[in-house]
Amino acid sequence: MKKIISYSIGFSFMLSLLVACGKKAEEKKSLADEDQIAVKIANVVQANSNEEIKASGLVASLQEARLSFKTGGIIAKIYVKEGQNVAKGQLLASLNLTEINAQVQQATEGVQKAERDLRRVTNLYKDSVATLEQVQNLTTALNVAKQNFEIANYNQGxxxxxxxxxxxxxxKLMNEGELAGPGTPVFFMNATGSNDWVLKVGVADKDWTRLHLGDKATIQIDAFPDTPFTATVSNLSQGADQSSGLYQAELKLNTQGKKLATGLFGNTLIKLNISQQNTSVPIDAVIEGNGNDAFVYVVENGKAHKVAIKVISIDNDKVFIQNTSSLITQVITDGSAYLVEGSKVKITQ
Structure with a gap:
C-alpha cells in the first residue's frame, strides 16, 4: 500500500514538473516571438548605369590569308615551313611551269600568226583583191590572240x-609533288604586327543592336592570366552565323608587347556607350540571386516584407534593377540574411 502511494506521489510530481517546463517553453517562445532583429536600411536611388556585355571568343589575325595558285598544276617547290616568319613579297611556292610556259608560247605564236595574216590581207585589200570583211575578221582575230596571250601571261605570273x-x-596544307587545283589553299598565314590582332566573339541579336564601332572593352586571355588587355569594337557583322545564330563582333586588341597567336581563348567585357538612369540598390540588400531574379527586404509596419526584383546589371557595390514598384523607396541592407517573411525588425543607424 505504501508503494502504491509512493508511486502516485512520484507521478504527480513528474506531471507537475512537465507542466511547469511546458509553461516555461511557451513563455520562452512567446518572448522569442517578441524579439526584434536589428537591421539597417538604405534608400533606393536613381543612378546612371553604363551597361556591359560579356562575351568570349578566339584571337585571330586581322590579315589572315589562305594563299593558293590561280592555275592548277604540280607543285614544284615549297620554300617555307610551318611556323616560319616571312616578309611581304617573299616567294613561298611555285608550280612546275612546263605546261604553263607552253601555253604562253602558244599564245605568243598565235599573236604573231594573226599579225602576219592581217598584214597580208590588208595589202590584198589595197589591191582590191581582198574584201573589207576579211580585213575586219582578221583584225578581230588579232585582238582575240592578244587577249589569249595576256591571259596566259597573267596565269604564268x-x-x-x-x-x-x-x-x-x-x-602548310600541301607538299611538293602534289597536284594543286586552281584556288586550292596551299598555305594559311597571318600577319604578326602589333596592330594586326583581334578577338572575334559571338553576341546575341539583342546585344548586337546595342554595340557600336569604337565601344571600349577589356579582355582577359587565358594564356596571360595576369595581363588585362584593352580593345575597341572594330567591326560588326551584318548577318548571323548560320550554325550558331550569333552575330560576330571583332575587337581590335592592344597587344601591350605580348606575343599572340591565332586561336588563343579570351573573355571580354564590352562597355557600351549607352548611359541611362535605372533604379539602384546596394548590393548588400540583394538576396537569393538566381540569374536575373533576386529578392530584397523592405520594412512594412515594423516587419520584414520580401519583394522580388529583376537585376539589370551590377556595378561594384550597386545593383541596377527594373523599377517594378514605385512604392519601394528603402531596402534592408545589414541584417537581411537573418530575416524571413514577417520577421519583426528594429531599424538602427
Whole structure:
C-alpha cells in the first residue's frame, strides 16, 4: 500500500514538473516571438548605369590569308615551313611551269600568226583583191590572240605564291609533288604586327543592336592570366552565323608587347556607350540571386516584407534593377540574411 502511494506521489510530481517546463517553453517562445532583429536600411536611388556585355571568343589575325595558285598544276617547290616568319613579297611556292610556259608560247605564236595574216590581207585589200570583211575578221582575230596571250601571261605570273604581308605561316596544307587545283589553299598565314590582332566573339541579336564601332572593352586571355588587355569594337557583322545564330563582333586588341597567336581563348567585357538612369540598390540588400531574379527586404509596419526584383546589371557595390514598384523607396541592407517573411525588425543607424 505504501508503494502504491509512493508511486502516485512520484507521478504527480513528474506531471507537475512537465507542466511547469511546458509553461516555461511557451513563455520562452512567446518572448522569442517578441524579439526584434536589428537591421539597417538604405534608400533606393536613381543612378546612371553604363551597361556591359560579356562575351568570349578566339584571337585571330586581322590579315589572315589562305594563299593558293590561280592555275592548277604540280607543285614544284615549297620554300617555307610551318611556323616560319616571312616578309611581304617573299616567294613561298611555285608550280612546275612546263605546261604553263607552253601555253604562253602558244599564245605568243598565235599573236604573231594573226599579225602576219592581217598584214597580208590588208595589202590584198589595197589591191582590191581582198574584201573589207576579211580585213575586219582578221583584225578581230588579232585582238582575240592578244587577249589569249595576256591571259596566259597573267596565269604564268600567278603560278607562284608570294607572301601578301609580313607574317607567319600558320599551316602548310600541301607538299611538293602534289597536284594543286586552281584556288586550292596551299598555305594559311597571318600577319604578326602589333596592330594586326583581334578577338572575334559571338553576341546575341539583342546585344548586337546595342554595340557600336569604337565601344571600349577589356579582355582577359587565358594564356596571360595576369595581363588585362584593352580593345575597341572594330567591326560588326551584318548577318548571323548560320550554325550558331550569333552575330560576330571583332575587337581590335592592344597587344601591350605580348606575343599572340591565332586561336588563343579570351573573355571580354564590352562597355557600351549607352548611359541611362535605372533604379539602384546596394548590393548588400540583394538576396537569393538566381540569374536575373533576386529578392530584397523592405520594412512594412515594423516587419520584414520580401519583394522580388529583376537585376539589370551590377556595378561594384550597386545593383541596377527594373523599377517594378514605385512604392519601394528603402531596402534592408545589414541584417537581411537573418530575416524571413514577417520577421519583426528594429531599424538602427
Amino acid at each position: 600567278f603560278s607562284k605564291i608570294y607572301a601578301t604581308s609580313n607574317g607567319v605561316i600558320v599551316k
